Amino acid sequence: MPSPIKIDPAELRDYVRDLFQSRGVSADDAGTIAEVLVWANLRGVDSHGIARVPRYLELFGTGEANAEPKIVVHNEKGALAVVDADRAAGPVALTRAADIAIAQAAQFGVGWVNVRRTVHTGALGYYTNRIAESGLIGMGLVAGMPNMGYEGAAGASVATSPLSIAVPGTGQYPTVVLDMATAVIALGKIAQFKKAGKDLPAGAATTADGVPTTDPALAKIPLPVGGAKGSGMSLMFELLTSVLVGEPILPNFHSGVSGGKKHRQNAAIIAIDPSAAVAVNTFTSDVDATIETIRSLPVAEGYERVILPGQRGAETFADRSRNGIPVPEPLWNELKTAAETYSITSPTVGAR
Amino acid sequence: MPSPIKIDPAELRDYVRDLFQSRGVSADDAGTIAEVLVWANLRGVDSHGIARVPRYLELFGTGEANAEPKIVVHNEKGALAVVDADRAAGPVALTRAADIAIAQAAQFGVGWVNVRRTVHTGALGYYTNRIAESGLIGMGLVAGMPNMGYEGAAGASVATSPLSIAVPGTGQYPTVVLDMATAVIALGKIAQFKKAGKDLPAGAATTADGVPTTDPALAKIPLPVGGAKGSGMSLMFELLTSVLVGEPILPNFHSGVSGGKKHRQNAAIIAIDPSAAVAVNTFTSDVDATIETIRSLPVAEGYERVILPGQRGAETFADRSRNGIPVPEPLWNELKTAAETYSITSPTVGAR
Numbered sequence: 001m002p003s004p005i006k007i008d009p010a011e012l013r014d015y016v017r018d019l020f021q022s023r024g025v026s027a028d029d030a031g032t033i034a035e036v037l038v039w040a041n042l043r044g045v046d047s048h049g050i051a052r053v054p055r056y057l058e059l060f061g062t063g064e065a066n067a068e069p070k071i072v073v074h075n076e077k078g079a080l081a082v083v084d085a086d087r088a089a090g091p092v093a094l095t096r097a098a099d100i101a102i103a104q105a106a107q108f109g110v111g112w113v114n115v116r117r118t119v120h121t122g123a124l125g126y127y128t129n130r131i132a133e134s135g136l137i138g139m140g141l142v143a144g145m146p147n148m149g150y151e152g153a154a155g156a157s158v159a160t161s162p163l164s165i166a167v168p169g170t171g172q173y174p175t176v177v178l179d180m181a182t183a184v185i186a187l188g189k190i191a192q193f194k195k196a197g198k199d200l201p202a203g204a205a206t207t208a209d210g211v212p213t214t215d216p217a218l219a220k221i222p223l224p225v226g227g228a229k230g231s232g233m234s235l236m237f238e239l240l241t242s243v244l245v246g247e248p249i250l251p252n253f254h255s256g257v258s259g260g261k262k263h264r265q266n267a268a269i270i271a272i273d274p275s276a277a278v279a280v281n282t283f284t285s286d287v288d289a290t291i292e293t294i295r296s297l298p299v300a301e302g303y304e305r306v307i308l309p310g311q312r313g314a315e316t317f318a319d320r321s322r323n324g325i326p327v328p329e330p331l332w333n334e335l336k337t338a339a340e341t342y343s344i345t346s347p348t349v350g351a352r
Numbered sequence: 353m354p355s356p357i358k359i360d361p362a363e364l365r366d367y368v369r370d371l372f373q374s375r376g377v378s379a380d381d382a383g384t385i386a387e388v389l390v391w392a393n394l395r396g397v398d399s400h401g402i403a404r405v406p407r408y409l410e411l412f413g414t415g416e417a418n419a420e421p422k423i424v425v426h427n428e429k430g431a432l433a434v435v436d437a438d439r440a441a442g443p444v445a446l447t448r449a450a451d452i453a454i455a456q457a458a459q460f461g462v463g464w465v466n467v468r469r470t471v472h473t474g475a476l477g478y479y480t481n482r483i484a485e486s487g488l489i490g491m492g493l494v495a496g497m498p499n500m501g502y503e504g505a506a507g508a509s510v511a512t513s514p515l516s517i518a519v520p521g522t523g524q525y526p527t528v529v530l531d532m533a534t535a536v537i538a539l540g541k542i543a544q545f546k547k548a549g550k551d552l553p554a555g556a557a558t559t560a561d562g563v564p565t566t567d568p569a570l571a572k573i574p575l576p577v578g579g580a581k582g583s584g585m586s587l588m589f590e591l592l593t594s595v596l597v598g599e600p601i602l603p604n605f606h607s608g609v610s611g612g613k614k615h616r617q618n619a620a621i622i623a624i625d626p627s628a629a630v631a632v633n634t635f636t637s638d639v640d641a642t643i644e645t646i647r648s649l650p651v652a653e654g655y656e657r658v659i660l661p662g663q664r665g666a667e668t669f670a671d672r673s674r675n676g677i678p679v680p681e682p683l684w685n686e687l688k689t690a691a692e693t694y695s696i697t698s699p700t701v702g703a704r
Binding site for chain 2: 167254276
């Protein structure tokens with residue numbers, strides 16, 4: 001296997017920004033999208049990183065994503081706001097939402113910001129981590145198009161809607177960031193099993209018709225984590241996001257009305273100010289003490305260490321910030337082709 | 353098998369109230385505890401119902417629960433409050449928290465109320481359902497004593513901390529109420545497998561030392577749902593409740609300091625006012641349309657129907673409200689003994 005192409009994160013960020021700017025996205029918004037996608041690569045979440053650039057370009061091309069959105073913020077009661085994204089790309093709308101949530105939390109103790117009518121939110125952990133970096137607790141929920149099972153139902157019924165929570169400590173340890181889908185297994189993981197010629201674990205996925213399978217070639221629909229628990233969470237996130245902003249996804253998707261299956265997502269981004277509940281020093285040192293307790297738990301057989309949510313991502317972040325971001329050659333060539341059309345120079349490739 | 357004793361819910365509620373009042377709890381607080389416990393029985397969650405009365409009486413006896421708490425509410429920033437429960441029984445502290453959250457949400461759009469230093473919260477769904485009955489979205493998180501595994505660690509590491517979310521519709525369907533622990537299996541379910549002489553499913557529990565087992569006699573520690581997902585949620589709920597109010601449970605529990613294993617719980621109760629985001633009629637009719645969509649999904653093989661979170665509980669509630677609450681004879685005798693000490697008359701028993 002050839003050693004993968006590695007790209008400097010800052011150069012990659014500029015490159016991706018230029019690509020979006022060439023499609024009519026403002027410099028600011030293009031920079032935000034690049035920042036969120038490259039952050040996912042830095043954290044090792046390659047499925048939500050620059051691998052999405054071709055799809056984003058396509059969404060801008062068809063107009064499903066709006067390159068020049070007129071984002072409107074409604075805020076009738078202090079601590080709850082609605083960001084009408086006007087089909088802005090998720091990174092643009094959700095970064096805005098996170099910053100509004102931070103400001104509201106500073107004033108009211110809590111900021112709850114719903115985002116309506118966005119497309120592909122990117123890695124949800126980016127926004128909760130952004131809130132944690134400002135010293136607040138961040139939470140995020142997203143609902144999207146049905147691609148997961150629902151306990152007792154056959155076929156794609158609800159979305160693999162993610163939940164993310166990030167909590168700041170003193171800075172001695174990486175920020176604790178939970179960022180999880182409500183499915184047992186990601187679609188990307190199913191593809192990895194297929195490539196490796198391995199069977200899926202039982203109970204992880206079904207065929208498109210809803211028949212349980214361990215054959216990764218037939219597996220099209222991930223099952224919800226914990227059965228009714230995972231599908232219940234996914235449904236609740238749809239109610240707390242899409243339905244709360246008057247944009248329910250499930251009824252139109254399943255009734256088969258025109259446009260009901262068009263890609264769209266809704267989200268909620270929440271910030272909580274710990275200083276409204278407890279002295280900040282007490283809070284951050286208690287967070288650290290809890291992290292230390294988890295790290296010191298006796299290790300179970302078959303494991304090397306006990307880790308915190310987000311710890312592996314932080315380790316990958318440190319490594320890739322130093323050594324560059326690995327990019328698969330087919331993706332790299334695809335990006336170069338997209339760039340050449342607009343005479344954008346591609347960054348230097350090579351070991352660093 | 354003898355047909356179980358059945359008791360009228362209203363009589364049972366008065367009886368339980370009298371039992372707590374005889375132990376020095378005020379009539380109001382005793383009524384609240386009785387209401388929450390009997391609600392759990394009505395919903396079919398017998399593990400969180402009057403089966404807990406002997407344990408509650410014990411907690412009041414030892415002083416771990418405070419019969420005459422001085423509850424103090426701190427609210428420095430509008431939308432976030434802390435209820436210092438002074439070791440009040442969970443139903444007293446969390447009902448208070450739910451009512452404060454409702455009032456804050458009416459004013460600010462969101463009310464986030466942390467409860468510190470309470471004991472045994474009872475069925476979390478009671479409080480979120482209470483909020484939904486007032487037309488708002490209810491959410492609840494609880495953290496308690498470690499009794500569950502943590503991905504990669506051996507032994508009881510974190511709590512089976514529950515999450516509950518309740519969302520009001522038009523009233524045409526039962527309120528959607530998710531109320532789930534972060535464990536694969538409840539301790540009560542393990543006991544049922546043991547009684548039935550059946551093996552547990554693989555991956556559900558470990559021995560006290562953290563060795564995976566399917567033998568219900570050896571199984572002492574439930575495993576987290578979805579591995580790192582369930583244990584990550586449990587850890588995050590501890591940070592969002594206990595640590596946010598300066599009462600971290602994990603460090604003292606695991607360090608073995610004196611008192612570190614004494615029973616205590618912390619919680620967060622959240623209310624969200626949909627009218628701050630969308631017209632209320634739109635919201636409730638979209639909730640109903642989403643419920644109808646889920647009910648109409650194609651049924652998977654091996655299932656009879658597709659149900660919503662909380663639907664089975666609502667059906668049991670209707671049945672038991674009419675036909676009485678079944679009470680196992682050993683529990684009934686235990687309650688009668690406790691009652692006779694204080695000359696409290698037990699309710700009529702019998703088919704109705």
